[in-house]
Amino acid sequence: MKEELTMDDASATGVGPDRDDGMVYVMPDDLDLAIKVALAAGRPLLLRGKPGSGKSSMAPFVAKERNWRYYKFVVTSQTRARDLQWSFDGVRRLADAQGRGFRAPKLHEPDIYVEPGPLWWAFAPRAAAEHVRRSARARFPSAEGYVHPEEVRNKARDIGHSVVLIDEIDKADPDVPNGLLVPLASQDFTVAESGKRVTVEADPEAMPGRPFHQHLVVITTNEERELPQAFLRRCVIAELTPPSSVEQLVRIAEEHLKVRVGKNLSSADMELAEALACELETVRESARRQGVREPSTAEYLDALWACRELKIKVGEGQWDAVRKLTLVKPQHLRG
Incomplete structure (x- = not known):
């Protein structure tokens, strides 16, 4: 039985992709x-x-x-x-x-x-x-x-x-x-x-x-x-509800980036966040037309960390492979 009881301290909270350390959240x-x-x-x-x-x-x-x-x-x-x-x-x-x-x-x-x-x-x-x-x-x-x-x-x-x-x-x-x-x-x-x-x-x-x-x-x-x-x-x-605009997605990415890499974000970071947000909207629209699950905000952040770490730009080089690994997963394609 998986049960978890944690306290609000650094040793008990996770700081991985699915954060539960309370450091960042964009509150609607x-x-x-x-x-x-x-x-x-x-x-x-x-x-x-x-x-x-x-x-x-x-x-x-x-x-x-x-x-x-x-x-x-x-x-x-x-x-x-x-x-x-x-x-x-x-x-x-x-x-x-x-x-x-x-x-x-x-x-x-x-x-x-x-x-x-x-x-x-x-x-x-x-x-x-x-x-x-x-x-x-x-x-x-x-x-x-x-x-x-x-x-x-x-x-x-x-x-x-x-x-x-x-x-x-x-x-x-x-x-x-x-x-x-x-x-x-x-x-x-x-x-x-x-x-x-x-x-x-x-x-x-x-x-x-x-x-x-x-x-x-x-x-x-x-x-x-x-x-x-x-x-x-x-x-x-x-x-x-999931963020409904590119601006909301970029705001979420910005807050996560500030915690992860510091407050002085580069223009390249913000350009990547915006490009990925636009791509996510395209993938979501395609998913809606096919009647399959839309990629989540968490998957958007996965794509952000992957592209930033591997220095991959949207639409260039290995982007298609990263896109399939993070946003367009097999369940989306099969419907």
Whole structure:
């Protein structure tokens, strides 16, 4: 089961082609408003859009811009709703019991083997950090190195508001969104193994009228599977549409180039970005006529990095080969 929980620091975020370090994102005005509405209403933001449109990159950018904590969870077909709240390590409990016998009675407490999930860290970061510390002390009472694990120090630092990304919810079983209805609406849940209730914590530095930690839950969907109506009703829903003009594409390329190569961009870089944007529009129009998938913004950036690195100009030399590798892929041709 592929699950991922990351913090907003350099060691935990990716800086590859699909960035999730929050360093660059061109925020559309309507999406910025949707974020503000979701926060004001206290609802999750369900972000629709085609693959490669930048849905997953938005959440870490918002976290970085606001200096909020960031947690990421990648949904798979094996994901359960509980995994977003907590997990229980039964295998570790069995191994500890077999290794220590009855000399450590605390090992029989199931709470020790409960690990906070991203929603727990978002709702109650202090309680989550203390839970992990207490569990570590119980399991390793004489091992000082386990009392305050590096993982806990990272997660507990700068405790405050947070952004949680639940990526590709449509890949999960339909029971998952239904199972998230109550915890997302009430902002609390009860851990089955221990009976512990987790509820949103008060913010000691909160502004009047906002006494609790704020958290933005961003849920992305490629709409590969229909989501339950009850789930949709409890979300603020926004759609991320692909850039519709050459100017928008060049702006996106410019921001990515600034992060990757520095703010002093050359005229050649901008000319390449514009030429590729024009080419992308041509390929997209052809795809629409054939009724096949249009190349995404991410694929446009792939072509940009490839041409820049290999010093290939649009329409010259190996351009046709690069075009087929990045923009006109086999699925486009077959329809």
